[in-house]
Amino acid sequence: MYQSTIESNVISYSNSFPVTFSHAKNATLITEDNEEYTDFFAGAGVLNFGHNNSAIKESIMNYLAEDTIIHGLDMSTTARNQYFDTVAEKILKPRHLDYKMMSCGPTGTNAIEAALKLARKYTNKKNILAFSRAFHGMSLGSLAATSAQFNREAAGVSLDNVTRVPYVDQFPSVKASLNFIKFLLSDDHSGVDKPAAIILETVQAEGGVNVAPKEWLQGIREICDQFNILMIVDDIQVGVGRTGSFFSFEEAGIVPDIVALSKSLSGFGLPLSVLFFKKELDIFEPAEHNGTFRGNQLGFVGSQAAIDYFVDNDLMEDVKSNEKIMQHELEKLLQLDPRIMVRGKGMIWGIDFSLIDPTITERVQQECFARNLIIESAGSQDAVLKLLPPLTIEKEQLEQGLNIIYSAVREVISGSQNDIL
Ligand SMILES: Cc1ncc(COP(=O)(O)O)c(C=O)c1O
Structure with missing residues (x-):
């Protein structure tokens, strides 16, 4: 009322x-x-x-039926440990992905904040290359990488340290887009500070469903290797099976340096977000990036059941x-x-x-x-x-x-x- x-x-x-x-x-x-x-x-x-989803719901109901741990920060809990084991065994191992995993604050934007911080810390560089029509979240770090003017204006402060590049669909060909990025990175008069990372969505969802060809993703991977830049894939909206594989970049046969997942990850609509990154990037000190709700136990339980559902069906x-x-x-x-x-x-x-x-x-x-x-x-x-x-x-x-x-x-x-x- x-x-x-x-x-x-x-x-x-x-x-x-x-x-x-x-x-x-x-x-x-x-x-x-x-x-x-x-x-x-x-x-x-x-x-x-x-x-x-009945299978996922059953797991969560069973977990709730006993006095299990519901809130646990990043303390060692049964749900957390089983979840990390499941991800390692059923998601990373079959794909030969040698990633470390970190659970972030429960929303997608927090995983992006962590990804950007990590890339900047690892490379000791501030700038990030992000694309037009990109959506990475609403908190200040990720909002700086988000393109929508309406949301950016709401920040009320300047959103710096991001160089905006048109997404691949704005160029006549994949090659033209890649050449443009190479020019930005290699020409000493391009005016672009060398970035810590390139952050991208393989399919820009909020940006209007713009699909990157796999040749472009492969080209970006090569550019990142050539110029010593980290490749961050924001798989928050199109990961977890949406494009036909668990990670949306699998078809391109590439391994990003950092991958953010959230949204469908818990399988049940419960808040959960994680970051995967290559082992050499595991340089955050304990609690250097933290958050009260970074270990959503029900999210872990749901996600574990969702992974089983994914594998078994x-x-x-x-x-x-x-x-x-x-x-x-x-x-x-x-x-x-x-x-x-x-x-x-x-x-x-x-x-x-x-x-x-x-x-x-x-x-x-x-x-x-x-x-x-x-x-x-x-x-x-x-x-x-x-x-x-x-x-x-x-x-x-x-x-x-x-x-x-x-x-x-x-x-x-x-x-x-x-x-x-
Ligand atoms: C690709 C992508 N990244 C990040 C986010 C931000 O996630 P959240 O709204 O959970 O902070 C979204 C949300 O729509 C998204 O689609």
Whole structure:
């Protein structure tokens, strides 16, 4: 009753989706009035394993049934130790990744803060190369690497020590992008201070679903080696299976120096973030980067069950077949208007209306909501509709959701034909 009077103006998703949700299962959100919505948003990439994944929930409920440790900072606990063992055995070892792991404060932005600090400490350099349309978080260090003007202005202080470079999709070719970066790093009149690290997302999610070709990722790895720069992959939104492998960079066959994971890592929507880095980077003194909630025990328990779920099920096969369905269905939109651009990888896809009119996106989003589909927008001017269903969604529900998008786009485009043609 008091909620509407005391709630701050800062909320945003309640404005986009003006109903009250009370329950959820897999890819379905249910309101207090028992209305069902298909979830193509998945908590901004937190719910890769679906809402209330039964296997993960069971592990957490079993853990809660006894008086186990719920808060433990980074003390040695059974849950923590078992979790680290599971990650080593089931994630790192099969991929031949010889990483150290650190649990950070529970949000993604804290893992990025740790990554940037670590890179700066290790190299004794301040500058970081980050990309246009990048999203790395809202705390000051990571915000300096984030590109969105609206969020940057809210900082109220200068956001320094980052050199901004256009992402690969802004260049005519992969080679042109790599050559530009090489020029920045090698020309003594480029005006760019030699950076500690290059930080990137392999698929820019908040930036409008911009997919980096694997040749570009390989080229960045080579540049980092050539110029003695650390490569940081922010896999917070597109890691944990979203693109078809546990880490999104696996297809490129590269090993970043530092990798940040969060969002879907706990498998259940519980806050958890970790940083992986090469062993020689293990140079933080005890507690040099710390945080009260850096050992979220329920997050560990959930994540351990999620890793088991990942290993025991053919989830990546599902992602690959769903990728084909999504691409096939979304490309039908081009028949409605050839200026619509569709791009994606695995189970993250974007529909870009910027060549027609960026305001179409919000109208399509509202039409989807009216048809009981929850979906978000992203990118410059919010012109991209971002599809992010749980990886565990049933095929039938996935197809229904894609049909809803088609009819919503058709409705909006035909409704505004006079304005936009
Ligand atoms: C790629 C990426 N990095 C970092 C973050 C920040 O994570 P958090 O919101 O948990 O701080 C996000 C959040 O959307 C993200 O998508």
